[in-house]
Amino acid sequence: MSDTTKKKTMVADVDRNLYDFKKAEKDVEKLASGLTEDIVRQISAKKHEPNWMLEHRLKSLKIYNELKVPNWGPDITDLDIDNIVTYVRSKTKMAAKWDEVPADIKDTFERLGIPEAERTSLAGVGAQYDSELVYHNIQDSVAKKGVIYSGIEEALAGPYAEMIKQHFMKLVPPSDHKFAALHGAVWSGGSFVYVPPYTTVDIPLQSYFRLNSPGAGQFEHTLIIVDKGAYLHFIEGCSAPKYNVANLHAGCVELFVGENAHLRYSTIENWSKNMYNLNTKRAKVERNGSMEWISGSFGSHVSYLYPMTILNGEYSKSEFTGITFAGEGQNLDTGTKILHNAPHTSSVVNTKSLSKSGGIGTFRSAVTMTEKAHKSKSSVSCQSLMLDDKSRSDTIPLMDVRCDDVNVGHEASIGRIDDEAVFYLMSRGINENEAKTLIVNGFANPISKELPLEYAVEMNNLIRLEMEGGIG
């Protein structure tokens, strides 16, 4: 057996063990599959939420039934909402100590490294298992600064209820698209963060979403308000084991960045390859505030993911750094949208896309300069690397400029690994596989260096594993 073949076997084992482990469903409460008014009312009743939220859910359901599935983007005809269970929960209460979390769920998060990360490098952690949070905690020192980090449903029953009501689905209204309406109808779980004015959260908060149940949907809602002059780094992670039925993720993230505030939002999306990831993320930035997105998309069968920034205040800024790796059986349609809606705003987009083993990677973007965006600037750069001739890579950017004194630039390139670079490395004694891995790592490096360390290591490992599996 050749050395390469041995590596291939090892890769498959390691890859499966990393995220693809399943836990038997025990003590689980599941609603019927499909989407009806009765199911929406049942979800609402379980949460003892205020009346306005039930009305919001029912209004969203009506909009969902009225809207059509998008006529653009990857094919999602195999996604049948009648087969999706919109609510699954383990019969456990949310805990503030890992010891109080049921053993099998705790074991899941241990294997994903969440408690260890909390001990070493995080200011707070939220962990969601299927439809409900099972763990939420924040360091005392951060809580003493007045920072609120809790389950959003918990917050809805507390002193921040009015703040949530004022912000909930205001950036992403249910009418935005069909899956935003679906989210509005059946959302469950997710985190609420409030950072008071002029408060700096030195170390990141992290929410991790695990979907264990086959054929289920996850619809968590993340609402973050960073008040003026404050700073926060928030990390979102997600994964699921692979099943032979479709799973659905239609979460929603709404971020409000105040004057002179800064929010860095990092995501590594590593859903299983039976997942339809139809997630919506949006941020609004006020005067002189800045929003920074770091986004890595590696998992899912189909993704529609375009984090959007609304630059609503003068001198506000946005930076989007993203990488997408589409492998076998994946159709990942990712990118970003930026709306410049105030003078002197600026945005920078830098993305990398890799396609391999028949995977389809699409970069889709939209930069809009409204009539108010005087003296604003935007620069978009998108590079795609094709790793074989079975894969596909598309670039679909859009620029909508309604103001004259702006500067909008766009550049994109597409190609494969340069043979001369591979030859150069091989002439220095590096074998072809390692040479290609080095080049791909170099290609991804501008993105991976922006990721939190543990995620950067994870991304480099994923690239190495994918590359090793592709040779031979």
Add this chain to the structure above:
Amino acid sequence: MDTILNGNNIPVLTWNHFNVNYKQIQLYNRPDDKNNPVITGDSTGMHIKNKTSLDNFLISGNDAKTASYIIANASITKTITVNKDNSVETPLIFDMTLKDNDKLTALFDIILEENSHANIIVSISSSANAAGQYTDLIRIHAKKNSSLTFTCLQLLGENFLAFNNAIAYVENDAKVTIHHMPLGGKTALASALTDLHGYKAASEIYADYIGHSRQDIDLNYVTRHYGKKGLSEIKMTGLLLNDSKKTARGTLDFHHGCKGSSGNESENVLLLSKTAKNKSVPLMLCDEDDVVGNHGAAIGALDEEHLFYLQSRGIDETSARQIFLDSAIARLKNLLPQNLAAKIDTYDKEVLCNESL
């Protein structure tokens, strides 16, 4: 009843609310007014007849309905065949002057036999304030080692709807250059589709426009690479004045098997008005790894440093804008023979002189 047509369809759809996936237009059902083009220039080694020849031309892609409309309604039909091994550098010009309320549809077939080379211009114009409708389709078959430079100069009146279309089938070592100048009309659409089937087949598509008044310009250019070592370029350049608006779609589509191909796409838009609007959608679709594709776009106002330089030499901002407009006009004139350059002068005097800068 009018025909409603979704023209200039983008090859891959994107968000609908930006209104860039297609351009909906209303066309007359029987646009069959007659017009005899004045033919000038060098037709040595060419055959011109008043019938079409490429009726089996395979029209695939999203704009087949536009082609069907023009084929069904064409009242002017021509075939220009360039003989084998024939090379003509001096342009052959088809000049059509339309009257107010004319509704005209033209269908031209251009066949380049092996190793032939030609330069063909179609010019369409009318008085500055005329109304009407003009649509055309130019079908090009470039056989082995042939080359064609095709230019379409559209200078119709301010109430015209104009829609210029070109499609080209390009064989081994052949090259087709299409240059659109959609300068006139209230609504000016232009599209070109080049299919590079041959080994080392090449195409260049250029569009130059000067959006003025309330003009609505809509462009859609697609190059599809099928053969190996193909080479393509799409370049759109223009400036927008007053309340004009422009949508430009450019697509490089690398099909599986087009190994060693290379494509470039670029767009430069100069905005000279606070109320002008620009949309750009530069697509790159890639189903083959052994290709190189690049695209870039720059959209903005006059560069502040350039403006400062001119102002430091005593040229005020309005004059500086006029210099950029004049240079765009001069560039177009340099690309055309003298008699057509004179038409651009007239257009400048009758249409652009009324624009505020």
